[in-house]
Amino acid sequence: MTLRVGVIGGGQLARMMIAPAVELGLDLRVLAEAEGMSAALAATATGDYRDLETVRAFVADVDVVTFDHEHVPQEVLRALVADGVSVHPGPDALQFAQDKIVMRKRLTELGVPQPEWAAVSTLAELQEFLDAHTGAGVVKTPRGGYDGKGVRVVRSAEEARDWLDALTDGDALLVEELVPFVRELAQQVARRPSGEVVAYPVVETVQRDGVCAEVIAPAPGASARLVEVAEDIGRTIAEGLGVTGMLAVELFETDDERILVNELAMRPHNSGHWSQDGAVTGQFEQHLRAVADLPLGSTAPRAPWSVMVNILGGPVDGTLESRFGSALAAHPQAKVHTYGKSPRPGRKVGHVNVASDDLDDAVYVARAAAAHFL
Incomplete structure (x- = not known):
């Protein structure tokens, strides 16, 4: 029986999986965010990847699920796993690509070399880090940034005040040393x-x-x-x-x-x-x-x-x-x-x-x- 691979996300990465899927004898199916996206040739459904029931309906006809991006919420991913769906990469791994602070903590535990970093939620915490790192740092929003979005080089905590003021209770920004x-x-x-x-x-x-x-x-x-x-x-x-x-x-x-x-x-x-x-x-x-x-x-x-x-x-x-x-x-x-x-x-x-x-x-x-x- 042909293995059915479901890809959540209809961007160019899903599009470029189509030809090799055909060559491997796989049945590729795509849940696209909207009509007319890059992977339209393989899009068998459109809908919101953040909605559990939409995703459940899509995965009902596939054998394994993978992704065009890392933005599917953890609660959706974990519900699929609980349903017995084969998800690759799974939520335990994807969390480290979805949240940069979570990633930094785990890489520290693994002993992987990385820039010096801190999670900060106040102007004072950010300024303290900058003062200890030659007066400059790279501030990142932990979730959602890509292609330079959600990244800001700062030399004063005031330059990130808007991001800090927008934080909700328990949230933080990631600050890293400005690597030479x-x-x-x-x-x-x-x-x-x-x-x-x-x-x-x-x-x-x-x-x-x-x-x-x-x-x-x-x-x-x-x-x-x-x-x-x-x-x-x-x-x-x-x-x-x-x-x-x-x-x-x-x-x-x-x-x-x-x-x-x-x-x-x-x-x-x-x-x-x-x-x-x-x-x-x-x-x-x-x-x-x-x-x-x-x-x-x-x-x-x-x-x-x-x-x-x-x-x-x-x-x-x-x-x-x-x-x-x-x-x-x-x-x-x-x-x-x-x-x-x-x-x-x-x-x-x-x-x-x-x-x-x-x-x-x-x-x-x-x-x-x-x-x-x-």
Whole structure:
């Protein structure tokens, strides 16, 4: 009998699971938030993922549930588990991707290297932390932030007064040291329920205005020690948190040669898009293998270098579709992936992958091909 995989969330990550699901012989079904979303091809239902009865109705016809995002409430997730639904990753793991303070506490228990941090709920507590950390820090809302949202660099507690004033009783903000990093990295691993874990090469990510713009795989100039430490961090977190499916660990490489954990994502992630065309097993296929508890695939690169460039915003005039001809004719080695989204400033509407024997060539072609869609 064909295994039915339900994905909650109809964004581009669910969309990019469709092709590998077909190839693996899986029946992919999607609960989309609204009509016309990226994963419309596989959307069998629309509705509010925060509503338990809506989600229950969707999962009644699937064998395993996974996610396009981490925002499904814990009470919904735990109700599904109580109903006997196979949920991957489960609520015990997802809580650490949903709440950054909960994540920081657990990573501290695991002994994973991370920035110095504190949970603060008053101006005095925040100012005390800043004074102890060279007068600056990064304040984050614990829940809901992504792509630079819910993040603020402050040099005075007053700069976060509005967020502190908005807190309800028992709530707090997360403040972290302003890390002196030289670049950002990402380590992806996959883990299946039976315990098998595989790791991808550590990659370098380039952020612009808080949004991932480019990824280079593997991270240029990465020493054998850095590669070993990054993979060990990824495996430790996946096993220590009980993650099932893909896990992306965003990392800082500091100017004093530390590797520190920034944030986590328990799903396919922008830092792994390169693997669609640059690895033996792309992250979307790997995620489906993992949540279905199938043997995991090889993570070996297909070429010495792979570069991913995001298409941010899209064309000012015309459509993405109208640009394919010129992009593919000029750069036949580029692989273009679009998300079925309308252009909007700053919006992720697609990405370009290029695998090559030469890094400079891969960077040039990926950027040039992506430019056709702007």
